[in-house]
């Protein structure tokens with residue numbers, strides 16, 4: 001059927017655009033981790049300058065989804081796909097925003113250096129790795145249209161939350177001993193908070209993918225067990 | 226309100242409806258969709274025994290309306306068709322005046338005196354959203370009306386005898402978009418007082434007007450569910466393929 005073919009082409013283009021955006025955000029997050037762990041201000045500036053590209057993707061995907069809805073009046077799986085792509089593009093944009101925010105902390109790092117020891121105590125690398133794996137696993141789920149891993153990804157969000165809470169406790173004690181580091185502690189707390197928010201947005205994308213593929217709504221369900 | 230139980234229907238040897246069971250609630254709009262020839266009209270016609278008019282047909286199972294089997298020997302088919310009215314794809318007004326078209330059923334069934342009939346005609350034309358357009362030319366021939374107006378006249382004619390159910394077989398498929406949206410709005414408003422069952426090949430129309438949707442294929446009722454659910458997350462692969470246009 002002609003209409004069906006046309007429809008498939010259109011959906012394929014939308015998905016392709018989404019995978020480009022996804023790769024870009026993933027690389028932003030990886031570079032941001034690298035920049036943060038090695039105090040690489042050069043790399044941090046690159047992350048900051050590439051943030052605009054992510055915004056452009058979001059606008060493009062949203063307007064393409066709007067056009068598709070207006071012209072194709074999609075239903076069922078097609079409707080669920082565009083609705084979820086619109087929300088995912090919003091979530092990815094927020095994730096990239098936080099990555100940019102963390103990169104900005106790196107560029108002002110000179111004023112209040114955070115020690116490698118503190119980074120280790122706070123398990124910041126683990127936090128980065130966890131949110132990066134959440135993001136790449138949810139991307140894989142969308143590409144393969146398989147939601148088997150969704151429970152695992154959502155569990156990682158709980159791990160990130162725990163790391164954030166523990167980190168916060170740790171910093172509270174730390175600042176009492178090392179009051180000259182108070183500015184650094186505040187900055188670091190903001191970084192932890194951003195990583196925790198990135199975890200939340202990764203969860204949102206997973207929930208959208210489950211809505212698209214399994215037509216189930218996971219959102220705001222308290223118990224994920 | 227309407228209940229089909231294990232309905233099988235045959236045109237001679239041809240098995241046109243296969244083991245259909247469903248329930249339709251009062252004051253709701255139910256839409257039937259599916260590829261042409263899948264049995265939508267056949268099923269609709271069963272509900273007011275229009276298939277009785279076709280020779281060589283056979284029905285198994287039962288159709289209950291308000292708990293009563295409409296195929297029971299005691300049922301008077303004329304009374305039944307008064308209670309379960311029907312509107313067809315092509316507007317089919319009688320070659321009479323606008324007033325006489327709507328008054329027809331009332332007169333045949335001796336429902337009321339002259340004044341009562343007049344009042345009922347006016348109310349029916351108002352209910353079918355046609356009154357303002359025809360109130361000054363009630364004695365003009367129905368054929369002077371546009372296609373969309375003729376269809377609303379046919380709806381007024383069906384409403385005049387105070388049915389509880391109105392069956393509509395592709396009521397807007399011969400109409401332009403503006404007339405179509407008037408009919409859809411009408412259907413939406415009528416459900417406050419009537420139970421409506423509509424067959425449509427226009428999926429978006431089913432989505433817009435109905436509370437529940439049934440998807441037929443090759444004589445089977447593949448899926449029957451809340452319209453919202455059918456169009457967001459249908460449970461059967463065949464339904465999904467059909468409504469998303471990935472068919473054949």
Ligand SMILES: Nc1ncnc2c1ncn2[C@@H]1O[C@H](COP(=O)(O)OP(=O)(O)O)[C@@H](O)[C@H]1O
Pocket residue numbers: 236239241259260261262263264265266267268279
């Ligand atoms: N009067 C009839 N005599 C024999 N076969 C019929 C008659 N009416 C319909 N059919 C057959 O029954 C099947 C269902 O027809 P119908 O109910 O009109 O389908 P739909 O309304 O879904 O297009 C079709 O295969 C059609 O050819």
Ligand SMILES: [Mg+2]
Pocket residue numbers: 265266267394424
């Ligand atoms: Mg038909």
